[in-house]
Amino acid sequence: MKVIFLGTASAYPTPDRGVSCIGLKNEDWVWLFDCGEGSQTQVMKSEIKPGKISKIFITHLHGDHCYGLPGLMCTISQNNQRSEPVEIYGPEGLRKFLRTSLSLSQSQLGFDYIVHELKMIPEQYVFETSGAILTWDVNLSCDDVLHPNERPGLLIECDRDKVWELYDDNKIGVKAVWLKHRIPSFAFVIQEKPIAGKLDAAKLKAKGVPPGPLYSKIKAGEKITAPSGEKISPRDVVGPPRPGRKVIICGDTCWSEELLKVGQNADILVHEATLQNSCKDTAIQNGHSTPDMAADIAQRLNVKKLVLTHYSQRYKPINCTDTENQETVQILYDEAASVMGKDRVVAAYDLLSISVPLKSS
Amino acid sequence: MKVIFLGTASAYPTPDRGVSCIGLKNEDWVWLFDCGEGSQTQVMKSEIKPGKISKIFITHLHGDHCYGLPGLMCTISQNNQRSEPVEIYGPEGLRKFLRTSLSLSQSQLGFDYIVHELKMIPEQYVFETSGAILTWDVNLSCDDVLHPNERPGLLIECDRDKVWELYDDNKIGVKAVWLKHRIPSFAFVIQEKPIAGKLDAAKLKAKGVPPGPLYSKIKAGEKITAPSGEKISPRDVVGPPRPGRKVIICGDTCWSEELLKVGQNADILVHEATLQNSCKDTAIQNGHSTPDMAADIAQRLNVKKLVLTHYSQRYKPINCTDTENQETVQILYDEAASVMGKDRVVAAYDLLSISVPLKSS
Structure with missing residues (x-):
């Protein structure tokens, strides 16, 4: 299993950094988490074959996390007649966005798709701000007929623990919890089932x-x-079964404590760190995190590795050669590493691929 | 005046070719024609300052021509509090696409925008095909309330000559004519007014x-x-007034004869040439043109320069180094040049900038 970072920028892409998109690649399939504008081009640059993408999870509806979805669907469709539908999970409104885009552009796909929406809860709307950030009521439901390649999807409600159970087969399961952000945002917890022991x-x-x-x-x-x-x-x-791997991929957040319920002992926690510690007030005001906030939740979750992503444009890539008076992602890495230790923190960059090895039993 | 090619690919972007987007840059402003996914990144790589973009014209609603619009609007908004709204022109349905995308993502802009839609005519729906290409009815009208930054736009009808008059001030005017394609598609004719003569x-x-x-x-x-x-x-x-410049930018088309009414003697005709002459049947079946079709209309319009764009992915860039068994855009250029002469044909590539000099009086 590999986690592949296709875009690590917040807000908008730059010539050397794409917006949010993360691939989870297994032997048979690829799942995507978020799909900001340009994700299809980043996929082309990576080891991911578009035709292998079978599920897409969208953390929230800010454009830097979903505007690339309609184009990606068209590109997956190139020379691809999948028999199984592509399943898409995300907040209420995602179905309308995708249906409107694909229908108005008269885009026919070589396969069917389904959008399962996560029914929001009142807590997700509460966001206290200085008044500078406002949201407004938008009609989230679709009024049109389905797109010709669309099959009806579910409206998934959370359970009593405020956990959304999204997917489960005999090998792997995916749950979601909510994160505090300017608009409803989710973290996805991907838990592999125990794997049969080795044959002697x-x-x-x-x-x-x-x-x-x-x-x-x-x-x-x-x-x-x-x-x-x-x-x-x-x-x-036959040796004893080996524990499955656990990966957590978070959307934008300034508070991710809901993860404490289902995120313990993950192999990898992908968490945003948009701004450095000294900008904590601004970060929180905009619904974002700093490295110390990411490291704090990572410590409390006892995760093996914290991977930082979603950087403000002010931070140039670590290997930036024109570093005179330039801040780089090194600042963010150092701040998280000072809490967790250098071995337990990775600063993601575009096209970074991280292996998640099987644990010994 | 300069015409700047920001994307020259058809259907989908590749790591070295963006999808349709063309900038027209004058001293004071930039206008964009089409805005496929990734256009904002291409703008960043070019000499265009996003904050200078004041008008955007969309030829048709296929995703490779408009999926980049919501993201571009958000990026124009970065540190930009324009006093005048950004005005957008395009086919019916464009308003719904943009409003849905910007509203669901709760994207607030630092300026207002207006979408003026071009009311379609029955001819634009007629597209005879082998039956392989189908379109279906989509509700093109908006049902929601306006986006907070949206001001009501016009529904512009064509005149008796089937010409849409979109914009006119004391310096420049823009008209549209329809092009035959799989869905309603337009060409935009930009005509500068005569320019005052030189002062002695x-x-x-x-x-x-x-x-x-x-x-x-x-x-x-x-x-x-x-x-x-x-x-x-x-x-x-004061010397005699000098004639204004004339630029024509076409959307996807397999028949552009409507241009004969208003496109005569243009300085530049930007016309698609998706496939080479030997693939003419396939091109027409998909609503596209070959170099001979582009050159034919260019000759009949008596244009100074024909610029080819919108290439199928099968044609690698002319300067492609890995050319073993590779077809390149050179094929398309040669085919058009064999009709018009080498001096009158340009094969566009991403970030190419073409100056349109003032004519002598």
Whole structure:
């Protein structure tokens, strides 16, 4: 499993930094988290094949997190006749945005798509500001007929713990919690199920079991009979199951404590750090975080690694050569590392790919 | 006056070619024609200052021509409190696209904007195809309240000659005609008014007229009286007015003959050439043109220069170094040049800037 950063800028893209988009790549599929303008071009520059994208999760509806979605859908459609629909999850209003864009542009896709919306709760609307930041009522529901490639999606409500259960199969599950921001924003918690232990092939060989269907059977937890007649139980030749990996990807936030309920012991926490510690008041006023805020929640979640992203344009890339009087992302990294230690913090940059290795059992 | 190509790709952007966006830059303002995804990043790479963009014209609603508009509006808004609204012109449905995108993302702008829609005519819907390309009915009208920065726009109808008069001041005018494409598409004809002739400063000096208000007065066409008492008439010291420049920028098209009514003798015709001559059937079936089709209309319009753009991804840039078995835009250029002559054809590429010099009187 790999986390691939396709855009790490806040607010707007620059010639050397895309806006929010993160890929989670497994052997068989790619999921995207946010899809700011230009994400499709960043995907083309990366190791991700557009046709492999099967699910897209949108943290919130600010343009730097979703304006690239209609174009990406058209590009995924190039020479691609998927049999399964692309499933998209995000805040109420996402369906209207995508349907309006794809319908008005008369964009037909080579596959179907579904938008599942996360029903908001009153807490998500509460955002105290100095009065400088205002929001207004917008009709979030769709009035038109479905796009020809659209299949009806769900309106997913949260449970009593204010956790949205979005997806679950026998290998992996995705939950969402809300984050405090200027508009409703979510974090996605991706939890892999325990993975079957390793097969001791040498031991099986010694017992005279030839590689083939019996191997699959015993790995799936069934007892087998060796050609010698010996009964072999999985516990004799299969190691203990290994814990699944856990990745958390946050949208914009100035308070992410809801994660404490479901985010413990994650391998990776991707958290924004838009501005440096000395700008904490401004950051919070705009619904954003500083490195100390990101590191604080990472510590309380006991995550292995904190990955910072979503930088203000004032911070140039760390390897920027024209650094005279320039602030770089190094400031943000250093501030988080001073809390967590250098080994536990990564400052993301565009096209960075981070492996999430399987844990030993 | 300069025409600046910000994106020259058809369908979708690539790491080295943006989708449709063209800037027209004058001393005081920049106008954009089309705004595909990533246009704001292309603007940043160019000589155009986003804050100078005062009008945006959208040829048609295919995503590669308009998906970058909401993001561009947000970026123009960065540190920009324009007093005049940004005026946007395009097909019916454009207002809904922009309002939906900016409203759902709760994007507040530092200035107001207006969308003027071009009322379509039945001819624009007629597109005979092999049956492979379909369009469907979409509700083009807005149902929501205006975006807080939106001012009501016009629904502009065409005149009896099927020409849409979009804008006119004492210096420049813009008209639109329809082009045959899979969906309603327009060409914009930008016609500068005649420009006042040159002032013969040496002659005025000899007559004892000091530089200052009298110079402006006589240039504006008024008679003046020299300090000596001599009456001086404009025709004595001001050259004849010089003809204004004329630029035509076309959207996607497989038939642009409506231009014959208002496009004669343009300095520059920007016309698509998506596919080479041997693919003419495919081009027309998809509503596109080949170089011979572009050159044909350019000849009939007696334009000074034909500029080709909107290339299929199969054509790599002319200066592509990895050219083994690669087709490049050179094919398209050569095909148009074989009709018009090499001096009268330009193959646009991203960030190409073409000067349109003032004509002598």
